[in-house]
Amino acid sequence: MPRIIPIRDLKNTSEISQMCHASNEPIFITKNGYGDMVIMSMKIYEEKMFMLDVYSKLIASEEQLAEGKVLDGDASLKSIREKYNV
Incomplete structure (x- = not known):
């Protein structure tokens, strides 16, 4: 299941990095409730x-x-x- 997080959570860079390395799928970033970016390892x-x-x-x-x-x-x-x- 895809992981979706709000853009404000990007301030926790080490936590985001761990999520990216633990997941085999991209992580979707939302801004104001809409899709904005995708990150992955x-x-x-x-x-x-x-x-x-x-x-x-x-x-x-x-x-x-x-x-x-x-x-x-x-x-x-x-x-x-x-x-x-x-």
Whole structure:
């Protein structure tokens, strides 16, 4: 369940830091009852960004498959081996 805290609680920086590191999800900050910011630990941020990159590459790959933009694996490996004398 997402954690939601008011912006005035940000003055407790060490407590907020502990919450960020203890949670696997972002913490939502509200201002005057409305969403204002989102914070999370660097570790979770990097993991989320990595997965976002993976998903975007998968989507691009699926689009290429749907358009028929595929290569023959054996021919590609043979070409690479010839090019680099492997």
